[in-house]
Amino acid sequence: MSADKHLQSWQERFEMAEAMQPLLGKLYRNQGVEVVVYGKPLLNASTIEIIKAHRLVRRHVGEKLRLRESFPFVQALSKLAVKQCKVDIGKLAVNYWRDHTDVSEIENYMAKELADAIDHADDVAPRDVVLYGFGRIGRLLARLLIERTGRSNKLRLRAIVLRGGKKGDLEKRASLLRRDSVHGPFNGSVEVDEENNAIIANGTYIQVIYANSPDEVDYTKYDISDALVVDNTGIWKDEAGLGLHLKSPGASKVLLTAPAKGSIKNIVYGVNEGDITPEDIIVSAASCTTNAITPVLKAVNDKYGIENGHVETIHSYTNDQNLIDNYHTADRRGRSAPLNMVITETGAAKAVAKALPVLAGKLTGNAIRVPTPNVSMAIISMNLNAETSKDELNEYLKDTALQSPLQNQIDYTDSTEIVSSDLVGSRYAGVIDSQATIAEGKRAILYVWYDNEFGYSCQVVGVMQTMLGLTTLSLPA
Template sequence: MTHEHHLQAWQESQELAEAMQPLIGRLYRQQGIEITVYGRPLQNASTIDILKAHRVVRRHEGQPLAIQHSFPLLKALCELAPSAAEIDLGKLAVGYWRDHSDESGIVDYLAAKLAPALGQGALPAPTDVVLYGFGRIGRLLARLLIERTGAANSLRLRAIVVRGGREGDLEKRASLLRRDSVHGSFNGSIEVDLERSAIIANGTFIQVIYAKQPSDIDYTAYGIDRALIVDNTGVWRDELGLSEHLKARGAAKVLLTAPGKGEMKNVVFGVNHDVITPQDNIISAASCTTNAITPVLKVMQDRYGIRHGHVETVHSYTNDQNLIDNYHSGERRGRSAVLNMVMTSTGAAKAVAKALPELKGKLTGNAIRVPTPNVSLAIINLSLEQGTDRESLNAYLQQASLSSSLHRQIDFSASTELVSSDMVGSRFAGIVDSQATIAEEDHCVLYVWYDNEFGYSCQVVRVMEKMAGVIRQDLPA
């Protein structure tokens, strides 16, 4: 192809990507449909991101998906008007064009593939959400909830609760939501309503409530009722402490964004979210590391069986460490986080057993905090009940990332140039770095990257939806 042909082809693809954007937005806002391409979400995606998502198909199919092939299916989707589903447009397009040579059969094909999401009637009323705490995870949860606004939105962010209330506090909170040194600028506009003590983000009115303890709050005074309270402070870790939230008028359920203590259910979405019942009022979404490693460990256990293993996490520093050497109650954590690699402990390996009981007592773990602000790496060293080799193991993990029930949790990379910053903003719980895989007979070592902030927050939102009773079809099956 000549230079002109390359440029013309690119411009044609870009125009189709631009035409896709309003269709994708309309499907989400009006029907509760989330469009993906091989797991890459297209909602609020730029034209370039849409084109890049189509190129990801090459990793699994050997060639990229032409947007000229996916666009007519997206148009037909809008006409069929499915509801409450996550639909992988990439898988539908690849499947259709594998067996068809023209567009004449698209509607019938989609009607068959999307039957569970057709004719479902009215969508359920949204659940009020309160973020108790507004730190790293709280602000990312706010971003995720705000981007999902629309008539079909199942989770409605109504308020955040923080300590303080001093002059200038509201503007500071809004500024931290607007700008983030790791995740970049907020995608939209943010206003501050000083008179009503609120932040308005992309039209979402978020009441800012100042309180010293959960039981002091009357949410109904703000028009909030039967709310899901998402505690991201880490102050309370057991059911007794978290039950203080349920003493507040208007609060119905509590989700902890940290490992829960005692008999509390620790949920890793995709692995054991079915343990959540309508009667559960207090749930833990476990830790970022537990969410990253448990899906991979589950698929390994299902296929090969795990005799025992060790998990070493190379983890970015967090806010509980010191910038420079100072007193800290934890061993070694008082030393400068930005100048040292710091050995510490992790409960993630033992916590896996709460979501995957068959691995109880089979895993050990340690952690090394390193001088990076985000994205961590789990090194999983396993002794297996069945032997394998590197090629077979990678092929299995790639297939799990594409078509297993854990395809939203496990991503797969074949790049030889991958580094930690490439995973910032990943919506997967973990990303298998296949180029680092070691496998010989009954022993293997897996390297799993994870955005310990954003990827974990996406898992938290999935648990929130389950607690709110949201049933979202995952299509095509």
Template sequence: MNLQAHQQEWQQSQTIAENLLPKIAQLYRHKGVELLMFGKTLVNAGTIDIIKLTHLSQRYTQSSLTLQQIEPLIQQLCQLPLSPCYIDIGRLTHQYLESNHPSDTSAHFLANTLSEALSGAALTEPKDVVLYGFGRIGRLLTRLLIEKSGPGYPLRLRAIVVRGGKDGDLEKRANLLRRDSVHGQFNGSIIIDKENSALIVNGNYIQFIYANSPQEVNYTDYNINDALVVDNTGVWRDSAGLGQHLDCAGTSKVLLTAPGKGEIKNIVFGVNHQDIEASDNIISAASCTTNAITPILKAMNDKYGITSGHIETVHSYTNDQNLIDNFHSGERRGRSASLNMVLTSTGAAKAVSKALPELANKLTGNAIRVPTPNVSMAVANLNLENAAEKEELNHYLQQMAFNSPLSPQIDYTQSTEVVSTDLVGSRYPGVIDGAATIAQDNRCVLYIWYDNEFGYSCQVVHCMEHMMGVRFNTYPSLG
């Protein structure tokens, strides 16, 4: 192919992608249908994003898809009476082409594949969500909820509760949402309503409520009812403490963004979210590390059987540590986070058994805090019942990442050039570094990257949806 042909092909792809943008938005805004491309959302994607995601097809299917093949199916989707769901247009197009249907039967193919979604069900009234706290996780949850907001999304961020501040507090919080040293600029509009202590974010009116404890808040004063309160402060982690939120008028459920204590269910979405019952009023979304390793450990245990193992996490520093040496109640935690590797403990390995009881008493764990602001790595040294070679093991993990019920929780990379900053913004709780895998007889070592802020926040949103009774099918089905 000559120089001119390459340029023409690129321009044609740009034209098609530009034409698809309003169709993708139409499906999401008017029908609640979120289009994905091999697990990556197309909602709010730009022209170049769509082209790049299309190029992922070879990684997932060993064959190349083109936008010329994808475009007709998206056009037909816009004509169907779809109810809210996820549709992976990359997988769907690949499945259609593999089925050897002639082009004039694509409508018949879609009707069969999406038959359960063709009810044309009306969009439901969004359910209220309150964020209690506005730190690292709180602000990322805000970004995610605003990104998803619209007539088709069943959750609506109504309020954020923070402690009382001085003059200029609201402006400072708006700027923390607008600019982030790790995750970059917020993609949208933020208008400050100082008189009413509110932010209008991409058209979403978010009330800021100043309070020093849950008892000070009456949510019905703000027309908030039956709300899910997402406590991202970490101050309370047991039923008694978190139950304070349920004593407030206008609330119905509480989700904790930290490991829960006592009888609170610790949920790793994708692994044990089915344990959430309608009667559960308080749930924990576990920790970022537990979310990163548990889906992969489940996949390993299902096929190879785990007899024992050790999890070492190389974890970015958090705001619990000191910038320079100062007093800290935890061992070694008082030493400067920006200058030291800090050996410390982690409860993540033990917490795995709360989501996967079959691994109880089989795992140990430790952590090394390192001077990076985000993205961590878990090194899983596992002893297996069944022996595995590296190539076979990586092929299995690749299939788990690309085409299994755990696909939304596991990503996979084979690149020998990937480093931690490449994973900033990853929406997966864990990403397997296949190039680093070690396997010998009945032992293996897996290297698992994770964005301990954003990837975890995506898991929290999944838990929020499930707690509030939101059930979206994915087409084609995974696995």
């Protein structure tokens, strides 16, 4: 292909991606339809991100999906009365073009494939969400909830609750939402309403409430009712502490974004969210590490069986460590986080059993905090019940990442150059680094990357939706 043809091809793809954007936006805002390409979300995607999502189709089916081949499906979708669902136009397009050579039957094909979602009754009422705490996870959850803003959105961020309230606090909180040293600028506009103590982000009106205890707030004063309170503070971890939220008028359920104590269910979305019942009013979304390793461990155990294993977490430093050497109640964590590797404990390995009881008593774990601000790695060493090899294990995990019910939790890379910063912003619970896999006989070691902030926050949103009964129909099945 000549240089001019390369440029012409790129121009065509770019223009197609640009033409898709307004259609994708209207489908979500007006009909609650989220469009994906083999699981890659296109909601609020840039033109380059849309092009990249199409390039990745080759990993799934061994051949390219051109934007000119998928664009007619977006057009057809925009003409159908489809509501409240997730539609994979990548799968629809690939399946169609295997048996057809023209566009004449696309609308009929789409109507048949999406029949279950056409004129689907939209009788589920929107639910209010309150973020109690606005640190690393709280602000990322806010970003994820705000990006879904629209008339069809059922998960509505109504308020954030903070301690204190010193002069200038509101503007500083807004500034932290606007700018993030790790995840970059907020995708949109953030305004401050000083008079009413609120932040307005992309049209989402967020009431800012100051309180020192979970039971001090009357949410009904802000027209908030039957709300899910997401506790991001990590201060209260048992039923007695988290139950304080339920004493506040307007709050009906609580989700903890940390491992819980006692009999509270620890949920890893994609693995055991089916354990959540309508009667569960306090639930935990476990830890970032537990979310990263549990889907992978489930996949391996389902095929090979795990006799026992050890998980070593290479974890980015967190806000509970010190910037410079200073007093800390925990061992070693008082030493400067940006200057040291720090051995510390983790309960993630044992916590796996709460989401995956079959592995109870089979795993040990430890952690090393390292001088990076985000993205961590779990090294999972296992003794299996069946023999395997590196190639066989990798092929199985690749298929799991692409085709299985765990495809939204597990990603897979065969890059020989990938490093931690490349995974910032990954929406997956964990990413298998296949080049580092070691397997021989019944012994296997896996290296799993994870964005311990953003990837975990995506998992939390899944638990939120499940707790509120806001599960989405995914098509094609």
